[in-house]
Amino acid sequence: MIGPTGVGKTEIARRMAKIVGAPFIKVEATKFTEVGYVGRDVESMVRDLVDVAVRLVKEQKKLLVxxxxxxxxxxxxxxxxxxxxxxxxxxxxxxxxxxxxxxxxxxxxxxxxxxxxxxxxxxxxxxxxxxxxxxxxxxxxxxxxxxxxxxxxxxxxxxxxxxxxxxxxxxxxxxxxxxxxxxxxxxxxxxxxxxxxxxIDQESANQEAIELAEQMGIIFIDEIDKVATNNQNSGQDVSRQGVQRDILPILEGSMIQTKYGTVSTEHMLFYWCWCIPCC
Structure with a gap:
Protein backbone atom coordinates (compact mmCIF):
# COMPACT_ATOMS: atom_id res chain seq x y z
CA MET A 1 0.00 0.00 0.00
CA ILE A 2 1.38 3.37 -1.04
CA GLY A 3 0.15 6.81 -0.08
CA PRO A 4 0.95 9.95 1.92
CA THR A 5 0.76 9.99 5.69
CA GLY A 6 -2.77 10.18 7.08
CA VAL A 7 -4.78 8.90 4.10
CA GLY A 8 -5.93 5.78 5.97
CA LYS A 9 -3.67 2.93 4.86
CA THR A 10 -3.56 1.41 8.32
CA GLU A 11 -7.27 1.92 8.98
CA ILE A 12 -8.24 0.12 5.77
CA ALA A 13 -6.25 -2.94 6.81
CA ARG A 14 -7.52 -2.76 10.39
CA ARG A 15 -11.18 -2.63 9.32
CA MET A 16 -10.71 -5.50 6.88
CA ALA A 17 -9.30 -7.60 9.73
CA LYS A 18 -12.19 -6.66 12.01
CA ILE A 19 -14.79 -7.60 9.38
CA VAL A 20 -13.40 -11.12 8.94
CA GLY A 21 -12.47 -11.58 12.62
CA ALA A 22 -8.76 -11.91 11.92
CA PRO A 23 -5.98 -11.07 14.40
CA PHE A 24 -4.24 -7.88 13.30
CA ILE A 25 -1.21 -5.93 14.44
CA LYS A 26 0.62 -2.92 13.08
CA VAL A 27 4.38 -2.64 13.42
CA GLU A 28 6.94 -0.14 12.22
CA ALA A 29 9.92 -1.57 10.40
CA THR A 30 12.20 1.08 11.88
CA LYS A 31 11.55 -0.24 15.40
CA PHE A 32 13.28 -3.54 14.65
CA THR A 33 16.99 -4.23 14.78
CA GLU A 34 19.21 -6.95 13.39
CA VAL A 35 19.79 -9.95 15.62
CA GLY A 36 22.76 -9.10 17.83
CA TYR A 37 21.85 -5.44 18.26
CA VAL A 38 19.96 -3.96 21.19
CA GLY A 39 16.25 -3.73 20.36
CA ARG A 40 13.37 -5.87 19.15
CA ASP A 41 14.03 -8.66 16.68
CA VAL A 42 11.67 -9.10 13.74
CA GLU A 43 10.25 -12.37 15.10
CA SER A 44 8.62 -10.38 17.90
CA MET A 45 5.90 -9.20 15.49
CA VAL A 46 4.78 -12.83 15.04
CA ARG A 47 4.76 -13.35 18.80
CA ASP A 48 2.70 -10.17 19.21
CA LEU A 49 0.24 -11.40 16.57
CA VAL A 50 -0.22 -14.69 18.44
CA ASP A 51 -0.89 -12.73 21.65
CA VAL A 52 -3.65 -10.84 19.82
CA ALA A 53 -5.07 -14.12 18.48
CA VAL A 54 -5.12 -15.60 21.99
CA ARG A 55 -7.06 -12.60 23.29
CA LEU A 56 -9.57 -12.88 20.42
CA VAL A 57 -10.17 -16.60 20.99
CA LYS A 58 -10.52 -16.20 24.74
CA GLU A 59 -12.97 -13.33 24.32
CA GLN A 60 -15.10 -15.55 22.07
CA LYS A 61 -14.96 -18.46 24.52
CA LYS A 62 -15.80 -16.19 27.46
CA LEU A 63 -19.05 -15.29 25.73
CA LEU A 64 -20.00 -18.98 25.77
CA VAL A 65 -19.53 -19.26 29.55
CA ILE A 200 -12.17 -21.97 29.67
CA ASP A 201 -9.92 -24.80 28.52
CA GLN A 202 -6.73 -22.75 28.24
CA GLU A 203 -4.77 -25.36 26.29
CA SER A 204 -7.53 -25.71 23.70
CA ALA A 205 -7.89 -21.93 23.44
CA ASN A 206 -4.16 -21.48 22.87
CA GLN A 207 -4.16 -24.13 20.14
CA GLU A 208 -7.11 -22.48 18.40
CA ALA A 209 -5.34 -19.13 18.64
CA ILE A 210 -2.23 -20.53 16.97
CA GLU A 211 -4.32 -21.92 14.11
CA LEU A 212 -6.17 -18.60 13.79
CA ALA A 213 -2.91 -16.66 13.63
CA GLU A 214 -1.44 -19.07 11.07
CA GLN A 215 -4.45 -19.09 8.75
CA MET A 216 -5.89 -15.57 9.12
CA GLY A 217 -3.21 -13.47 10.83
CA ILE A 218 -2.53 -10.02 9.33
CA ILE A 219 0.69 -8.11 9.99
CA PHE A 220 0.82 -4.51 8.79
CA ILE A 221 4.44 -3.41 8.37
CA ASP A 222 4.70 0.37 8.13
CA GLU A 223 7.67 2.56 7.15
CA ILE A 224 9.24 -0.23 5.13
CA ASP A 225 10.82 2.41 2.88
CA LYS A 226 12.98 3.52 5.80
CA VAL A 227 14.80 0.17 5.96
CA ALA A 228 14.74 -0.63 2.22
CA THR A 229 18.09 1.09 1.68
CA ASN A 230 20.86 0.22 -0.75
CA ASN A 231 24.48 -0.58 0.00
CA GLN A 232 25.55 3.05 -0.37
CA ASN A 233 23.79 4.06 2.85
CA SER A 234 25.81 3.29 5.93
CA GLY A 235 26.73 4.75 9.29
CA GLN A 236 23.87 4.96 11.80
CA ASP A 237 21.70 2.64 9.66
CA VAL A 238 24.12 -0.26 10.03
CA SER A 239 21.43 -2.75 11.08
CA ARG A 240 18.82 -1.94 8.42
CA GLN A 241 20.12 -4.41 5.87
CA GLY A 242 20.11 -7.01 8.62
CA VAL A 243 16.44 -6.23 9.30
CA GLN A 244 15.66 -6.78 5.62
CA ARG A 245 17.49 -10.10 5.70
CA ASP A 246 15.66 -11.21 8.87
CA ILE A 247 12.20 -10.24 7.59
CA LEU A 248 12.42 -12.08 4.26
CA PRO A 249 12.35 -15.65 5.70
CA ILE A 250 9.26 -14.74 7.73
CA LEU A 251 7.51 -13.51 4.58
CA GLU A 252 8.43 -16.63 2.65
CA GLY A 253 7.25 -18.88 5.47
CA SER A 254 9.13 -20.00 8.55
CA MET A 255 8.53 -21.52 11.97
CA ILE A 256 8.61 -19.07 14.88
CA GLN A 257 8.79 -20.16 18.50
CA THR A 258 6.30 -18.44 20.84
CA LYS A 259 5.28 -19.05 24.44
CA TYR A 260 2.15 -20.81 23.14
CA GLY A 261 3.99 -23.10 20.75
CA THR A 262 5.57 -23.09 17.30
CA VAL A 263 3.82 -20.93 14.70
CA SER A 264 4.11 -21.09 10.91
CA THR A 265 4.04 -17.82 8.94
CA GLU A 266 3.47 -19.51 5.57
CA HIS A 267 -0.18 -18.44 5.22
CA MET A 268 -0.09 -15.14 7.11
CA LEU A 269 -0.98 -11.96 5.24
CA PHE A 270 1.64 -9.21 5.27
CA TYR A 271 0.87 -5.63 4.29
CA TRP A 272 3.87 -3.57 3.24
CA CYS A 273 3.29 0.13 3.52
CA TRP A 274 5.39 3.15 2.71
CA CYS A 275 4.87 6.86 2.33
CA ILE A 276 5.26 8.93 -0.83
CA PRO A 277 5.79 12.70 -0.65
CA CYS A 278 2.81 14.87 -1.53
CA CYS A 279 3.23 16.70 -4.82
Whole structure:
Protein backbone atom coordinates (compact mmCIF):
# COMPACT_ATOMS: atom_id res chain seq x y z
CA MET A 1 0.00 0.00 0.00
CA ILE A 2 1.38 3.37 -1.04
CA GLY A 3 0.15 6.81 -0.08
CA PRO A 4 0.95 9.95 1.92
CA THR A 5 0.76 9.99 5.69
CA GLY A 6 -2.77 10.18 7.08
CA VAL A 7 -4.78 8.90 4.10
CA GLY A 8 -5.93 5.78 5.97
CA LYS A 9 -3.67 2.93 4.86
CA THR A 10 -3.56 1.41 8.32
CA GLU A 11 -7.27 1.92 8.98
CA ILE A 12 -8.24 0.12 5.77
CA ALA A 13 -6.25 -2.94 6.81
CA ARG A 14 -7.52 -2.76 10.39
CA ARG A 15 -11.18 -2.63 9.32
CA MET A 16 -10.71 -5.50 6.88
CA ALA A 17 -9.30 -7.60 9.73
CA LYS A 18 -12.19 -6.66 12.01
CA ILE A 19 -14.79 -7.60 9.38
CA VAL A 20 -13.40 -11.12 8.94
CA GLY A 21 -12.47 -11.58 12.62
CA ALA A 22 -8.76 -11.91 11.92
CA PRO A 23 -5.98 -11.07 14.40
CA PHE A 24 -4.24 -7.88 13.30
CA ILE A 25 -1.21 -5.93 14.44
CA LYS A 26 0.62 -2.92 13.08
CA VAL A 27 4.38 -2.64 13.42
CA GLU A 28 6.94 -0.14 12.22
CA ALA A 29 9.92 -1.57 10.40
CA THR A 30 12.20 1.08 11.88
CA LYS A 31 11.55 -0.24 15.40
CA PHE A 32 13.28 -3.54 14.65
CA THR A 33 16.99 -4.23 14.78
CA GLU A 34 19.21 -6.95 13.39
CA VAL A 35 19.79 -9.95 15.62
CA GLY A 36 22.76 -9.10 17.83
CA TYR A 37 21.85 -5.44 18.26
CA VAL A 38 19.96 -3.96 21.19
CA GLY A 39 16.25 -3.73 20.36
CA ARG A 40 13.37 -5.87 19.15
CA ASP A 41 14.03 -8.66 16.68
CA VAL A 42 11.67 -9.10 13.74
CA GLU A 43 10.25 -12.37 15.10
CA SER A 44 8.62 -10.38 17.90
CA MET A 45 5.90 -9.20 15.49
CA VAL A 46 4.78 -12.83 15.04
CA ARG A 47 4.76 -13.35 18.80
CA ASP A 48 2.70 -10.17 19.21
CA LEU A 49 0.24 -11.40 16.57
CA VAL A 50 -0.22 -14.69 18.44
CA ASP A 51 -0.89 -12.73 21.65
CA VAL A 52 -3.65 -10.84 19.82
CA ALA A 53 -5.07 -14.12 18.48
CA VAL A 54 -5.12 -15.60 21.99
CA ARG A 55 -7.06 -12.60 23.29
CA LEU A 56 -9.57 -12.88 20.42
CA VAL A 57 -10.17 -16.60 20.99
CA LYS A 58 -10.52 -16.20 24.74
CA GLU A 59 -12.97 -13.33 24.32
CA GLN A 60 -15.10 -15.55 22.07
CA LYS A 61 -14.96 -18.46 24.52
CA LYS A 62 -15.80 -16.19 27.46
CA LEU A 63 -19.05 -15.29 25.73
CA LEU A 64 -20.00 -18.98 25.77
CA VAL A 65 -19.53 -19.26 29.55
CA UNK A 66 -20.68 -15.73 30.36
CA UNK A 67 -23.90 -16.78 32.13
CA UNK A 68 -22.21 -19.43 34.25
CA UNK A 69 -19.37 -17.07 35.18
CA UNK A 70 -21.82 -14.33 36.11
CA UNK A 71 -23.77 -16.75 38.33
CA UNK A 72 -20.57 -17.78 40.11
CA UNK A 73 -19.65 -14.10 40.53
CA UNK A 74 -23.03 -13.36 42.12
CA UNK A 75 -22.61 -16.28 44.51
CA UNK A 76 -19.18 -14.98 45.48
CA UNK A 77 -20.56 -11.46 46.00
CA UNK A 78 -23.28 -12.79 48.30
CA UNK A 79 -20.63 -14.48 50.43
CA UNK A 80 -18.56 -11.29 50.52
CA UNK A 81 -21.56 -9.17 51.51
CA UNK A 82 -22.65 -11.65 54.18
CA UNK A 83 -19.45 -13.36 55.35
CA UNK A 84 -19.38 -16.26 57.76
CA UNK A 85 -16.67 -17.17 60.24
CA UNK A 86 -13.27 -17.92 58.74
CA UNK A 87 -10.63 -20.44 59.62
CA UNK A 88 -7.08 -20.59 58.37
CA UNK A 89 -6.63 -22.75 55.30
CA UNK A 90 -3.89 -25.34 55.08
CA UNK A 91 -1.05 -23.84 53.09
CA UNK A 92 0.09 -25.81 50.07
CA UNK A 93 3.75 -26.71 50.14
CA UNK A 94 5.54 -24.52 47.63
CA UNK A 95 9.00 -25.77 46.54
CA UNK A 96 10.24 -22.17 46.40
CA UNK A 97 8.91 -21.27 49.86
CA UNK A 98 11.97 -22.70 51.59
CA UNK A 99 14.17 -20.63 49.29
CA UNK A 100 12.36 -17.30 49.58
CA UNK A 101 10.50 -17.76 52.86
CA UNK A 102 13.18 -16.17 55.07
CA UNK A 103 13.63 -13.03 52.99
CA UNK A 104 9.95 -12.81 52.01
CA UNK A 105 7.72 -13.63 55.00
CA UNK A 106 4.53 -13.37 52.95
CA UNK A 107 5.79 -15.65 50.18
CA UNK A 108 3.21 -18.32 49.38
CA UNK A 109 0.59 -16.78 51.65
CA UNK A 110 -1.91 -16.23 48.85
CA UNK A 111 -4.31 -19.02 49.74
CA UNK A 112 -7.76 -17.83 50.71
CA UNK A 113 -9.07 -18.61 54.14
CA UNK A 114 -11.52 -21.49 54.33
CA UNK A 115 -15.11 -20.67 55.15
CA UNK A 116 -16.86 -22.50 57.94
CA UNK A 117 -20.34 -23.93 57.38
CA UNK A 118 -22.82 -21.01 57.47
CA UNK A 119 -25.45 -20.92 60.18
CA UNK A 120 -29.18 -20.84 59.43
CA UNK A 121 -29.22 -17.12 60.19
CA UNK A 122 -26.47 -16.46 57.67
CA UNK A 123 -28.20 -18.64 55.07
CA UNK A 124 -31.41 -16.63 55.48
CA UNK A 125 -29.54 -13.34 55.26
CA UNK A 126 -27.68 -14.48 52.15
CA UNK A 127 -30.93 -15.48 50.49
CA UNK A 128 -32.30 -11.97 51.07
CA UNK A 129 -29.09 -10.31 49.85
CA UNK A 130 -29.01 -12.51 46.73
CA UNK A 131 -32.51 -11.40 45.79
CA UNK A 132 -31.55 -7.74 46.27
CA UNK A 133 -28.41 -8.36 44.23
CA UNK A 134 -30.36 -9.88 41.34
CA UNK A 135 -32.81 -6.96 41.47
CA UNK A 136 -29.94 -4.49 41.08
CA UNK A 137 -30.47 -2.84 44.47
CA UNK A 138 -26.86 -3.21 45.64
CA UNK A 139 -24.94 -2.02 42.58
CA UNK A 140 -23.30 0.90 44.40
CA UNK A 141 -22.60 -1.02 47.62
CA UNK A 142 -18.88 -1.25 48.40
CA UNK A 143 -17.23 -4.65 48.70
CA UNK A 144 -13.62 -5.75 49.22
CA UNK A 145 -12.24 -8.31 46.79
CA UNK A 146 -8.83 -9.84 46.16
CA UNK A 147 -7.45 -9.39 42.66
CA UNK A 148 -4.53 -11.30 41.22
CA UNK A 149 -1.59 -9.14 40.25
CA UNK A 150 0.94 -10.41 37.75
CA UNK A 151 4.61 -10.21 38.73
CA UNK A 152 6.50 -7.25 37.34
CA UNK A 153 8.36 -7.51 34.06
CA UNK A 154 12.06 -8.32 34.01
CA UNK A 155 14.09 -5.91 31.96
CA UNK A 156 17.68 -6.98 32.36
CA UNK A 157 17.89 -9.40 29.44
CA UNK A 158 17.42 -9.24 25.68
CA UNK A 159 13.89 -9.16 24.36
CA UNK A 160 13.45 -12.81 23.39
CA UNK A 161 15.39 -14.18 26.37
CA UNK A 162 13.56 -11.73 28.62
CA UNK A 163 10.16 -12.99 27.46
CA UNK A 164 11.10 -16.64 27.93
CA UNK A 165 12.57 -16.02 31.39
CA UNK A 166 9.57 -13.96 32.48
CA UNK A 167 7.12 -16.65 31.31
CA UNK A 168 9.04 -19.31 33.22
CA UNK A 169 9.16 -17.22 36.42
CA UNK A 170 5.45 -16.40 36.14
CA UNK A 171 4.67 -20.12 36.12
CA UNK A 172 6.89 -20.84 39.13
CA UNK A 173 6.07 -17.88 41.35
CA UNK A 174 2.58 -17.54 42.85
CA UNK A 175 0.57 -14.56 41.74
CA UNK A 176 0.29 -11.85 44.34
CA UNK A 177 -3.22 -10.90 45.42
CA UNK A 178 -4.05 -7.32 46.31
CA UNK A 179 -7.22 -6.27 48.09
CA UNK A 180 -9.40 -3.58 46.55
CA UNK A 181 -12.61 -1.91 47.64
CA UNK A 182 -14.92 -1.44 44.67
CA UNK A 183 -18.66 -1.11 43.96
CA UNK A 184 -20.63 -4.32 43.49
CA UNK A 185 -21.12 -3.69 39.76
CA UNK A 186 -17.35 -3.40 39.28
CA UNK A 187 -16.61 -6.39 41.49
CA UNK A 188 -19.06 -8.51 39.48
CA UNK A 189 -17.19 -7.78 36.25
CA UNK A 190 -13.82 -8.59 37.83
CA UNK A 191 -15.03 -11.80 39.44
CA UNK A 192 -16.95 -12.93 36.35
CA UNK A 193 -13.83 -12.44 34.25
CA UNK A 194 -11.77 -14.53 36.68
CA UNK A 195 -14.38 -17.31 36.76
CA UNK A 196 -14.63 -17.25 32.95
CA UNK A 197 -10.86 -17.81 32.75
CA UNK A 198 -11.25 -20.83 35.02
CA UNK A 199 -14.10 -22.25 32.94
CA ILE A 200 -12.17 -21.97 29.67
CA ASP A 201 -9.92 -24.80 28.52
CA GLN A 202 -6.73 -22.75 28.24
CA GLU A 203 -4.77 -25.36 26.29
CA SER A 204 -7.53 -25.71 23.70
CA ALA A 205 -7.89 -21.93 23.44
CA ASN A 206 -4.16 -21.48 22.87
CA GLN A 207 -4.16 -24.13 20.14
CA GLU A 208 -7.11 -22.48 18.40
CA ALA A 209 -5.34 -19.13 18.64
CA ILE A 210 -2.23 -20.53 16.97
CA GLU A 211 -4.32 -21.92 14.11
CA LEU A 212 -6.17 -18.60 13.79
CA ALA A 213 -2.91 -16.66 13.63
CA GLU A 214 -1.44 -19.07 11.07
CA GLN A 215 -4.45 -19.09 8.75
CA MET A 216 -5.89 -15.57 9.12
CA GLY A 217 -3.21 -13.47 10.83
CA ILE A 218 -2.53 -10.02 9.33
CA ILE A 219 0.69 -8.11 9.99
CA PHE A 220 0.82 -4.51 8.79
CA ILE A 221 4.44 -3.41 8.37
CA ASP A 222 4.70 0.37 8.13
CA GLU A 223 7.67 2.56 7.15
CA ILE A 224 9.24 -0.23 5.13
CA ASP A 225 10.82 2.41 2.88
CA LYS A 226 12.98 3.52 5.80
CA VAL A 227 14.80 0.17 5.96
CA ALA A 228 14.74 -0.63 2.22
CA THR A 229 18.09 1.09 1.68
CA ASN A 230 20.86 0.22 -0.75
CA ASN A 231 24.48 -0.58 0.00
CA GLN A 232 25.55 3.05 -0.37
CA ASN A 233 23.79 4.06 2.85
CA SER A 234 25.81 3.29 5.93
CA GLY A 235 26.73 4.75 9.29
CA GLN A 236 23.87 4.96 11.80
CA ASP A 237 21.70 2.64 9.66
CA VAL A 238 24.12 -0.26 10.03
CA SER A 239 21.43 -2.75 11.08
CA ARG A 240 18.82 -1.94 8.42
CA GLN A 241 20.12 -4.41 5.87
CA GLY A 242 20.11 -7.01 8.62
CA VAL A 243 16.44 -6.23 9.30
CA GLN A 244 15.66 -6.78 5.62
CA ARG A 245 17.49 -10.10 5.70
CA ASP A 246 15.66 -11.21 8.87
CA ILE A 247 12.20 -10.24 7.59
CA LEU A 248 12.42 -12.08 4.26
CA PRO A 249 12.35 -15.65 5.70
CA ILE A 250 9.26 -14.74 7.73
CA LEU A 251 7.51 -13.51 4.58
CA GLU A 252 8.43 -16.63 2.65
CA GLY A 253 7.25 -18.88 5.47
CA SER A 254 9.13 -20.00 8.55
CA MET A 255 8.53 -21.52 11.97
CA ILE A 256 8.61 -19.07 14.88
CA GLN A 257 8.79 -20.16 18.50
CA THR A 258 6.30 -18.44 20.84
CA LYS A 259 5.28 -19.05 24.44
CA TYR A 260 2.15 -20.81 23.14
CA GLY A 261 3.99 -23.10 20.75
CA THR A 262 5.57 -23.09 17.30
CA VAL A 263 3.82 -20.93 14.70
CA SER A 264 4.11 -21.09 10.91
CA THR A 265 4.04 -17.82 8.94
CA GLU A 266 3.47 -19.51 5.57
CA HIS A 267 -0.18 -18.44 5.22
CA MET A 268 -0.09 -15.14 7.11
CA LEU A 269 -0.98 -11.96 5.24
CA PHE A 270 1.64 -9.21 5.27
CA TYR A 271 0.87 -5.63 4.29
CA TRP A 272 3.87 -3.57 3.24
CA CYS A 273 3.29 0.13 3.52
CA TRP A 274 5.39 3.15 2.71
CA CYS A 275 4.87 6.86 2.33
CA ILE A 276 5.26 8.93 -0.83
CA PRO A 277 5.79 12.70 -0.65
CA CYS A 278 2.81 14.87 -1.53
CA CYS A 279 3.23 16.70 -4.82
Missing amino acids: EDEAREKANEKLVKLLVPSMKKKANQNNNPLESLFGGAMPNFGQNSDEEEEAPTEEIKTKRSEIKQQLLNGQLEEEKVRIKVEQDPGAMGMLGTNQNQQMQDMMNQLLPKKKVEREVPVKTARKILADEFADEL
